[in-house]
Amino acid sequence: MKITGADAYLCHFPLPEPFYPSWIPAFPQTNNSLLLMRITTDEGIEGVCAGIGFANEWKGFPDLIRVFLINRDPFQVEEAVKILRSAKVVGFRAWFIEIALWDIIGKATGQPIYRLLGGCRDRVKAYASTGELRGIERRVEDVQALLEQGFKGIKLRIRYPEMREDIALVEAVRAAVGDEVELMVDANQAWLIHGFGSYPVWDFKRALATARELEKLGVTWLEEPLRIRDYHGLAELRRATSLPIAGGELNEDLDDFRELIGRGCYDILQPDVTFSGGILMGRKIAAMAEAAHITYNPHTWTNGVGLAANLQLMGAIPNCTHCEFPYEPPGWVPEARDAMLTEPLWIDGDGYIKVPDKPGLGVEIDWDKVEAHSEKI
Ligand SMILES: [Mg+2]
Numbered sequence: 001m002k003i004t005g006a007d008a009y010l011c012h013f014p015l016p017e018p019f020y021p022s023w024i025p026a027f028p029q030t031n032n033s034l035l036l037m038r039i040t041t042d043e044g045i046e047g048v049c050a051g052i053g054f055a056n057e058w059k060g061f062p063d064l065i066r067v068f069l070i071n072r073d074p075f076q077v078e079e080a081v082k083i084l085r086s087a088k089v090v091g092f093r094a095w096f097i098e099i100a101l102w103d104i105i106g107k108a109t110g111q112p113i114y115r116l117l118g119g120c121r122d123r124v125k126a127y128a129s130t131g132e133l134r135g136i137e138r139r140v141e142d143v144q145a146l147l148e149q150g151f152k153g154i155k156l157r158i159r160y161p162e163m164r165e166d167i168a169l170v171e172a173v174r175a176a177v178g179d180e181v182e183l184m185v186d187a188n189q190a191w192l193i194h195g196f197g198s199y200p201v202w203d204f205k206r207a208l209a210t211a212r213e214l215e216k217l218g219v220t221w222l223e224e225p226l227r228i229r230d231y232h233g234l235a236e237l238r239r240a241t242s243l244p245i246a247g248g249e250l251n252e253d254l255d256d257f258r259e260l261i262g263r264g265c266y267d268i269l270q271p272d273v274t275f276s277g278g279i280l281m282g283r284k285i286a287a288m289a290e291a292a293h294i295t296y297n298p299h300t301w302t303n304g305v306g307l308a309a310n311l312q313l314m315g316a317i318p319n320c321t322h323c324e325f326p327y328e329p330p331g332w333v334p335e336a337r338d339a340m341l342t343e344p345l346w347i348d349g350d351g352y353i354k355v356p357d358k359p360g361l362g363v364e365i366d367w368d369k370v371e372a373h374s375e376k377i
Pocket of ligand 1: 186188223224249299
């Protein structure tokens with residue numbers, strides 16, 4: 001089989017309401033923006049992938065990647081990994097391209113990807129991952145609405161100027177929901193986006209003091225308390241608290257994860273296959289983590305194609321416990337997050353999300369909708 005083409009669609013799907021992500025302070029996000037690519041082959045099998053966008057920064061990339069992909073065998077995934085590593089030299093972090101090859105491999109073999117890579121589970125416990133910093137009263141109401149919809153766990157953002165505000169929020173939510181509901185908290189300190197509004201920058205002492213308070217509140221994990229490669233600080237923090245420490249969503253490639261695992265930085269690793277190296281890289285990192293008794297719960301906050309790709313990895317690995325389900329109504333809802341799919345992904349009656357079981361990624365693209373909201377480049 002040979003790759004014959006790579007169609008690229010620069011998409012901007014409108015959100016029903018503006019969404020204010022805590023990780024881009026004071027920025028109203030109005031679109032779900034992404035580069036969607038369709039890789040075609042001489043046998044008529046096609047694979048899709050998608051990488052997040054902000055403005056139109058992907059414009060030159062499709063021409064570059066076509067030069068390197070066309071005429072290659074899509075089953076030679078390690079070749080693609082080398083190409084994508086090379087693309088970083090000229091500034092493109094495009095690991096998501098590798099996902100389209102797995103979509104092709106799955107369709108060619110008639111299997112969902114997770115069954116080709118380990119076949120560990122067909123559904124994963126989901127938690128609702130919220131995204132905004134809201135007032136305490138509103139957040140408590142929102143959390144109650146999420147529980148009514150069937151979620152058994154909720155992730156809160158703690159990124160208020162003062163630590164006491166972070167703790168007050170978690171305390172109020174814990175008091176409202178009781179001890180049974182799993183609460184995760186994300187400080188998003190590993191990659192700070194500068195430019196629109198102010199944000200707190202945590203040091204080791206704030207991270208440790210926060211962790212000690214959260215221990216008492218029975219929090220499931222504290223995510224990204226320190227800088228992305230503060231290996232020393234993360235390892236010290238992990239040793240100093242019984243609270244599980246999570247992170248690694250934007251780390252990438254084997255060397256980086258060798259350090260995070262080898263130095264004992266995290267209890268839970270969260271590489272996202274669209275950012276961190278692709279599905280095969282994710283499978284390798286999962287094995288390294290498994291050997292060190294570390295959990296691997298991927299970050300998924302991108303779009304429906306990215307969520308499906310990470311779900312395929314979750315289905316394949318033994319050391320995954322939870323699936324992040326990005327959901328913050330009224331702005332960030334499944335219909336907008338998964339606008340490129342024929343059907344948005346949702347949870348079952350037990351609060352689990354099914355690993356799509358059709359061949360490849362297991363999801364279908366709504367091409368009419370893609371064409372209506374994109375520019376072909
Ligand atoms: Mg996170």
